[in-house]
Amino acid sequence: MRPDTGDEASAHPSGEEGRAVCREERDRVVLVNPAFSLAFSTADGTLLSLHHSHTQTDLIHAPEAAADGFLWRLEVADESGDTITVTNRDCAEFTYSTGYHRHQGNLRLWLHWNGLGRNPDKLDGRVTAQVTFPPHAPTALFEAEIGLPSHLSVRSFTFPALCAIRSPDILDDDALFLPLSGGILIPDPCSTLHSHPDRSWQVVYPGPASMQFFGYSCGGRATVSLATVRLATVWLAAADPQGAAKTMTASAMPRSSRLNLAFTHHPALRPDGLWSAAYPCVVGTAFGDWFEAAREYRAWAAEQPWSARGRGGERRLPALTSSYGLWTSHWGGARRAPAAARDLQRAINIPIKLDWRCWHACARNGAYPDYFPPRDGAPAFAAAKEQLAQAGVLAQLNLDGLSASPDSQAWAVEQADGHTLLLSADDDSPPVSASRPARLDLMCPSTPYWRDKLSALARQAVEHGADGLYLEQLTATRPLVCRNPDHGHGAPTPAQWSAGVRTTLAAVRKAIGEDIQLALDGPAELYLDLADVFFSHHPAAEARGLLSDHFGPRCSPIPLFSAVYHDYATLIGPDVSLVNHQPYDPLWPPAAIADLRGPQAVMDRDYQAQFCLQVGRAAAWGQHPVLANFSPEQCRGASSPRKLAFLAAALRAQAWGVGALIPYSEFMGPITIESFPVEIQLLVNPIDSHPSARRAITRSIQPVLGSAWRTPGSGLALVLVNINHHHHEFTARLRSSRLSPKLPLRLLGRTFSEDGDVPAVSLRTSGTEISGRLPGRCVVLISLR
Numbered sequence: 104m105r106p107d108t109g110d111e112a113s114a115h116p117s118g119e120e121g122r123a124v125c126r127e128e129r130d131r132v133v134l135v136n137p138a139f140s141l142a143f144s145t146a147d148g149t150l151l152s153l154h155h156s157h158t159q160t161d162l163i164h165a166p167e168a169a170a171d172g173f174l175w176r177l178e179v180a181d182e183s184g185d186t187i188t189v190t191n192r193d194c195a196e197f198t199y200s201t202g203y204h205r206h207q208g209n210l211r212l213w214l215h216w217n218g219l220g221r222n223p224d225k226l227d228g229r230v231t232a233q234v235t236f237p238p239h240a241p242t243a244l245f246e247a248e249i250g251l252p253s254h255l256s257v258r259s260f261t262f263p264a265l266c267a268i269r270s271p272d273i274l275d276d277d278a279l280f281l282p283l284s285g286g287i288l289i290p291d292p293c294s295t296l297h298s299h300p301d302r303s304w305q306v307v308y309p310g311p312a313s314m315q316f317f318g319y320s321c322g323g324r325a326t327v328s329l330a331t332v333r334l335a336t337v338w339l340a341a342a343d344p345q346g347a348a349k350t351m352t353a354s355a356m357p358r359s360s361r362l363n364l365a366f367t368h369h370p371a372l373r374p375d376g377l378w379s380a381a382y383p384c385v386v387g388t389a390f391g392d393w394f395e396a397a398r399e400y401r402a403w404a405a406e407q408p409w410s411a412r413g414r415g416g417e418r419r420l421p422a423l424t425s426s427y428g429l430w431t432s433h434w435g436g437a438r439r440a441p442a443a444a445r446d447l448q449r450a451i452n453i454p455i456k457l458d459w460r461c462w463h464a465c466a467r468n469g470a471y472p473d474y475f476p477p478r479d480g481a482p483a484f485a486a487a488k489e490q491l492a493q494a495g496v497l498a499q500l501n502l503d504g505l506s507a508s509p510d511s512q513a514w515a516v517e518q519a520d521g522h523t524l525l526l527s528a529d530d531d532s533p534p535v536s537a538s539r540p541a542r543l544d545l546m547c548p549s550t551p552y553w554r555d556k557l558s559a560l561a562r563q564a565v566e567h568g569a570d571g572l573y574l575e576q577l578t579a580t581r582p583l584v585c586r587n588p589d590h591g592h593g594a595p596t597p598a599q600w601s602a603g604v605r606t607t608l609a610a611v612r613k614a615i616g617e618d619i620q621l622a623l624d625g626p627a628e629l630y631l632d633l634a635d636v637f638f639s640h641h642p643a644a645e646a647r648g649l650l651s652d653h654f655g656p657r658c659s660p661i662p663l664f665s666a667v668y669h670d671y672a673t674l675i676g677p678d679v680s681l682v683n684h685q686p687y688d689p690l691w692p693p694a695a696i697a698d699l700r701g702p703q704a705v706m707d708r709d710y711q712a713q714f715c716l717q718v719g720r721a722a723a724w725g726q727h728p729v730l731a732n733f734s735p736e737q738c739r740g741a742s743s744p745r746k747l748a749f750l751a752a753a754l755r756a757q758a759w760g761v762g763a764l765i766p767y768s769e770f771m772g773p774i775t776i777e778s779f780p781v782e783i784q785l786l787v788n789p790i791d792s793h794p795s796a797r798r799a800i801t802r803s804i805q806p807v808l809g810s811a812w813r814t815p816g817s818g819l820a821l822v823l824v825n826i827n828h829h830h831h832e833f834t835a836r837l838r839s840s841r842l843s844p845k846l847p848l849r850l851l852g853r854t855f856s857e858d859g860d861v862p863a864v865s866l867r868t869s870g871t872e873i874s875g876r877l878p879g880r881c882v883v884l885i886s887l888r
Contacts, residue, residue, distance in 0.1 A: 138241035172266030242387035264365035285641030286663020295655035297360030343382035346601035348582035394772040397666035428454035436478035437487035466690035469541035504577030506543035525587035549592035549603030558614035571620030579624035642720035643677035648789030669770035686732035701794035712783035748857030771811035852885035
């Protein structure tokens with residue numbers, strides 16, 4: 104791993120190049136540049152200090168890291184299948200060396216461990232790590248190499264590990280952010296994790312995790328423009344364009360509630376017992392919170408192959424997405440779904456786009472892939488599609504990208520069972536959503552059979568008039584390793600799953616052409632170049648069960664993915680409903696449909712505030728909301744018309760002035776808003792959940808949401824949303840370091856509400872503060888001039 108010595112010089116350079124230096128202290132070797140510093144133990148290589156210069160904050164508690172921390176942990180299996188676990192603290196010998204790269208100006212630190220474990224005779228091997236430390240930037244690259252005897256196999260390799268992350272003095276500034284779906288924020292994670300039975304949280308990439316990036320914000324101090332700013336953030340990322348399977352972990356220290364942050368990899372050894380990292384991991388610091396860290400990750404992400412389809416005004420948007428309108432998902436045949444879409448268009452007086460589910464002959468996926476001819480027959484389906492076209496309703500059809508039914512004709516005739524995933528015992532319960540009422544088997548996306556089958560189904564759907572396709576399951580599932588040697592994907596590797604999925608998606612894209620929209624589950628950075636949109640329930644994370652109890656009662660969704668990729672990806676969702684039960688296929692058994700409406704005590708309540716919260720998040724984060732399974736009878740009573748009125752106001756805001764530019768604008772993050780909090784009830788009702796799992800929880804939230812946008816031409820726009828039915832006083836603070844607004848602020852905008860659209864409410868400005876009174880249930884768009 105060490106480069107040629109001809110490119111190395113002294114580890115203590117001088118002059119202009121010497122802005123990154125290495126110094127040795129009593130128990131540590133320290134790498135320093137003007138932005139941050141790292142210190143490693145000279146006894147065993149554990150990371151003892153990560154110091155953020157701007158806030159004068161050390162993010163690691165050195166005594167605890169020295170006592171219980173580690174830089175790497177290796178789990179190997181011997182010939183009998185027993186697991187042996189070692190860390191860098193267990194090795195017989197540790198040495199280090201440093202060098203300076205003449206041309207790039209980087210310091211290099213090499214860490215060498217030999218004689219792994221307490222019994223080197225049993226586990227003879229070595230681990231070498233390289234740390235590349237730049238002269239200016241607040242980031243460092245970590246790479247590793249493993250050498251083991253050939254009779255051993257690696258089960259997992261955790262590296263790099265940042266142990267004993269320090270808790271701040273004020274816990275309100277303390278938060279962990281994870282890329283689960285579109286992103287979640289966990290305030291006070293140290294205390295929450297300390298009380299969790301497993302004392303750890305894990306997020307798997309790709310699939311459940313939308314990006315390979317996470318981090319932690321804590322308190323520090325710095326004075327900027329006469330204001331005290333106290334946030335320093337440490338973040339970790341894997342610079343892996345191939346999308347190999349990996350896990351992001353936050354865990355508690357054994358004797359305290361301090362955090363460990365680490366990546367866990369699943370390396371495949373070569374026959375000679377060697378493994379070298381195919382990608383480096385990045386450890387960085389940021390002055391600010393999760394958004395500033397996301398901008399650092401974005402700099403790398405924008406250069407990856409999946410970002411090749413362009414950004415901003417260069418990004419191609421298909422017809423289904425380019426114009427504003429309301430998405431509605433509907434389950435049913437040629438008579439039911441088109442009629443409901445036309446009824447909704449009349450009720451809300453807004454263009455409708457139909458996400459058409461269960462348009463096929465079988466109940467849910469009970470005979471998949473035997474989807475054709477469509478439900479009610481091909482003539483009825485063609486007539487329905489013509490009615491939709493006359494009404495100006497664009498429609499996409501749904502296909503399952505991962506599962507097939509053993510009850511299908513294709514299963515027997517085409518011998519599809521030979522192309523299913525052959526999983527190990529550890530993967531016997533893959534996390535795909537259940538399908539009522541049929542049993543489905545998982546197909547291997549690397550097989551030519553499944554790739555050709557999906558391409559043929561997609562081509563047939565387009566021939567039947569589909570304006571777009573939604574390929575479900577495939578990109579939301581955690582990576583699964585198929586162990587069938589007859590599938591042509593070779594020996595299992597960490598990137599096997601992502602490579603197979605990408606090949607299949609590329610074949611489907613070629614089959615349907617560029618003018619047909621391809622939608623996937625997501626968001627998922629790894630497939631940005633192959634998808635036009637991602638369907639994401641992220642703004643409805645509580646309702647969909649994406650935020651499980653073990654993250655603590657204060658966790659919440661944040662637009663982490665949008666902070667990195669908004670101008671590269673279009674997000675559709677959340678899937679909101681005027682009623683509380685989930686959509687269903689009319690061909691399901693009556694008992695399965697009845698389950699969706701129980702228990703009555705929970706399901707019959709009016710969660711109007713939750714509906715508005717989900718729509719408000721979508722509006723503030725630049726997503727397109729979806730109304731699920733509308734029928735005209737849902738408009739009876741007082742609640743549903745008010746929900747529809749707020750939804751229509753949010754959609755009108757999308758279509759007006761600044762809002763029409765949002766798909767092509769750069770998301771500049773949420774803005775800090777102070778308003779009087781309100782308590783609302785949230786229904787937790789995950790898809791396909793059992794009635795006993797449904798419940799209502801009470802949360803205290805800020806009713807005024809806000810976000811900032813950099814529009815084409817370097818303009819600045821704000822979106823403000825009041826989700827409460829009462830008016831609310833608020834104060835919004837624009838972070839000067841992030842937005843650089845021109846002072847004095849001049850505001851131009853418009854207010855959209857269920858009572859009509861008027862020029863923007865009277866707002867006051869003072870420096871970089873905007874305050875005023877927002878009407879109830881409104882969306883306000885403001886352009887800063």
